[in-house]
Structure formats: C-alpha cells, structure tokens
Amino acid sequence: MNTPGLTSVVVVLADSGPFTRECVDHALASDVPVEVIVVDNGSTDCVPESLDRAYAGDDRVRVVYNRANLGFGPAVNRGAAQARGERLLILNPDCLVEPDTIARMSAHIDVHTGIVGAVVCDNEGHPDPASRRRDPLLARALRTKLGLAGDAGIDIQGPIPSGAEEVEIVSGAIMLIPRQVFDRLAGFDETYFLHCEDMDLCRRARDAGYRVVLSGDVRVLHGKGGSSRHRPVFVSRHKHRSMYLWFRRHDPSARNPFVRWAVWLGIWSHFLLKIPGQLMRKPR
Template identity: 50%
Template sequence: MPSDPAVPTPGGDLTSFVVVAADSGPLLEECVASVLAADAVVELVLVDNASGDGSIERVLGAHADDARMRLLRNPANLGFGPACNRGAAVARGDVFVFLNPDCIAPRDLATRLRAALATDPRLGVLGVQVTDPHGAPARGNRRREPTLRRAMVTLSGLSRLESRWPALQGVEAPAAEHDGLETVEAVSGACLVLPRAAFERVGGFDEGYFLHAEDLDLCRRVRDAGFRVAIDPRVRVAHAQGTSSRSRPLFVARHKHRSLWRYFTKFDPAARNPLLRAVVFAGIWAHFVAQAPLLALRGRRRAAR
C-alpha cells in the first residue's frame, strides 16, 4: 500500500531518505519519484549543494505538494558528507538511507532494508547490491579496508590472483557463497543505510572529506564503535554511476585524490612511517597530475556540447 502523502510521524517505522544533489541532471527527478513511490512510510530530505542546472526546480514542479519531501538549500557546494549531515540533522526517521541522486529505489526498498536491519541489532551499516542500469553488479559493493598494501596489489593487477593466493587480497572483496547477509568491511556509498542510533554514535560523516572515501571512513568508524557492517545482496538498487560528476571530471578527481590521502593518514599504520608517508603523498598527486590533462580535455568537450 503506498505511503500516506501526509507529513510522516517522527520516530519508529519512519525511513528517512537523504539525497544530496549538485547539478545532478534529469535522473534526480527519477530518483525522487522512486523514493516517494515507496510501499512503506518514508520521508525524503533533498539537500541541494547550490545546483544551477534546473534539476531542483523540476523536482519542485513535480513534488512540491508532497509533504513527505523537504528541501534544504546550501548557499554553496559543501561536499557530499557535510550535506548528508545537514540532511540527517533534520530527518525524523529511526533509519537513514543515504541515496545517490542517480539511483532508482525499488518500491519495496525501505521495507526490505528495515527487515534486514531487524535481524541483527548490531548492524550499524547495511549496504545493498548496487547495479548498473542494466542489472550488472557494480564495483565497490564489497570492499576491504584500503590499506597501502591492498591498494598496491589492486593497482598492480595482482589481486586477480587472489583465488589462488589469498595473500594477494585487493580492495575489492568477492561475494560470499551463501545468499544472506554478508559481513564486510565496507559497502558502496551509493546506497548507504544506517540506524539513527549508529549514525549518531559515530557523529555522522567526517566533514573533512569533500567527495569520495567518506563512505569508507564512516564504515571504518562504525566498525570501530563495535557495530557490524554488512551487505544484503538480495536487495538491488540501480545506479547510473557518475552522472553528477561527468561534467567536471577534473574537479572530482582532485577531491578524490585529496580524500585518499586523508583516509591514508587517518587510518593506515603505514602513514606513521615518514618515508612511506612521503612516497604515498608523491604517488597520489603524481597520479592526479598524470590524469589532469585528459580529464580537463574531457570536461571542456562536455561543456561544449
């Protein structure tokens, strides 16, 4: 039965979706419509990071009368994590779903997520099987702690040999053989689900990240707080990956490299070695510099269309 479009009652059984938009294009309308079509009691907090592409106005034109949706406008692009925190601060549900603006939520998503959370009170983060628009599983659904060693194994391609030599574990983790909840170290940030209690226990997203790696950081701190991080592969969410960032690839890449450096210095024991720290810093920014000309050209081509 569809949700009552009246203002949701705060507290139990209310699932709060937080969607952050930043020039997110036409898929934002589809994302919002899919959330509001839920078969459970939901609210949607739409946080706008100063979009100028008309997407917010189109959403308001279609859903301004739906009391389940609230819009927060930021005067500038604050970044993903800070915007999520602002959305969570006004959300009224006992479960938060942080959903990318280029994801489409199935009608039963909230119902199935709450059922999964109810199976284990220790669940602090729940992920889903994020897929591309054609249904193929996306990368990053199951991730390990991205230590320096694992990152190097992944970059070298040696992680493809993990099934034969377990010592060559990379950042990506294989799927479990069973069909139930899988305990993992980190899940995809495209659809990130947390009980309010766990989110508040760790203080939400680390606002030192502007874009990328804030999901890894959150999963790490949730695990450190004694909660379980898991994925339910039976729940699927389609994601048109990168829709919001394709028009500004250099901007996104710069923040991605900055976030990788922050995560490394915050959590990796290797960062305590001054020599390794210097080598990693040089490697991260050398990689960015090598990419920059092609990314800048790509951005100019998209802007000219």
C-alpha cells in the first residue's frame, strides 16, 4: 500500500563508485518525506555493502542485492516493487538533487502527467541536450547526424523555459513518476538491458494518454556514469542493441523490411567502428 506524501527514490548501482554516498545523502536531505531504495546490480566495488553499513540505523534507506547485473530497467522495477511511496523518483547514482528538487518537480504533476524530468547539467552547469528530446525517428536521426536538423531533428533548439514544458522525451537520469502511472505502464520494459528504456517509457506514457513534462526550473548535477567508463564496449554494445530495439518497436519506417535491414546494418557497423577508440580510452 502506498504511503501518501512519500516519494520513493530508486537508485541503481553497477560498480558506480563512491559518488553514490553523496547522491543518497542529498536525496535524504530533501524537504519532503523520502525513502531511498538502492538496487545493486552485482557490483564488485563494495559500495553497496558500505552503504548498507552507513545507513544501518536509518529505516529510510534499504539496499537490495540482485547478485548479478540484470540491467537498468529490471533493477528499477525490482526497487519499485519494494517502494512504499505514492511517487517514484528514478535517480542515477551520479546525480545530486537539492532539498527542494522533488517538491519543485512534483508541482508540475496533475492528473494528466505521467513523467516529469529535470534539466541535467555537467560540472560547469551546461545543460545536457538529452534533458529534453524528440523521439529518435529515422528521418529525424538522419537529419541530426547530417547536421541538417534545425527544428526538425532529435534535439530541441532554443532556451529552456523557466517552468514546465511538454516534451516527447526527458532524461532517464532523473524521472519523477506517479506510482499509479508506473504500475499502469508495467514499469520499464525489461527487454532493454541498458539505454533507451527511458525513451521507451516516455513513448509508452504518451501513447497511454499521459503528458511528459520537463521541469525547466530544476537543475540537477549529473556526473556521467562511472559504470560506463569502466566498461565502455559492454555499455556501447547494449546501447546499440537498445537503439535497434526502440526503432523496431516505435518507428513506423521499421515496417519496411529493407529499411529495417539497413538500419540494423548501420547501427552495428557504427558499434564496431567505435570499439578501437573505446579500448584506447578505457581506464587502466
């Protein structure tokens, strides 16, 4: 049974590094009631165990051990299954929220709202274009890749408004979702192991009649994934697989078998071409 007024913060780990402790501390400092559910995908860096010890006396924090890397979406779903809040905040372990972040994002929720995102920024305060995007349909993706997009590409041009803006996609680094909406959508699609599951959830929310909203007045520091830096080829492989999966499920052009084959070939060729550079940059 959901607890009125409570927000359940779900944080997924996969060798995400010590920055996670700061992420949890910031979430617990929220000026609204929260619980934090940390879901570990088989980390070997001992961070989940250290969090378990550090918050042993705080019943607002729970650590869930999967003992294997199930993928991001499946891990969120398992955390959500244990959540008691009427709202879920999906939060990357390298994101830092401010005390009023959840309250300000919640202010944009009404009966028609399915997902609320925030403006994720790098260490210098520059907004990530992925904070708000359009569906990566094939025509849009090609125009963006060729530099011909303008206002018809994936990225949304122009300044970010200071209030709510209805968009097609918000970043999965931070998503606030009413529990009843999450349950109606059956959570994240678990066939996505990593990447694009946020785009899929936003698309399915819109298809179900809900609005996806960017909270343009909320900025969140995003440190850009420690897990990705340690396993770049692994992450890239799943990212490219998820890109094709999203295309097959949501892009009308995928109905054409020739186009479908060409997109498959293009995606996996791009993956292979990136491997040498990723191996050279891989941390030792």
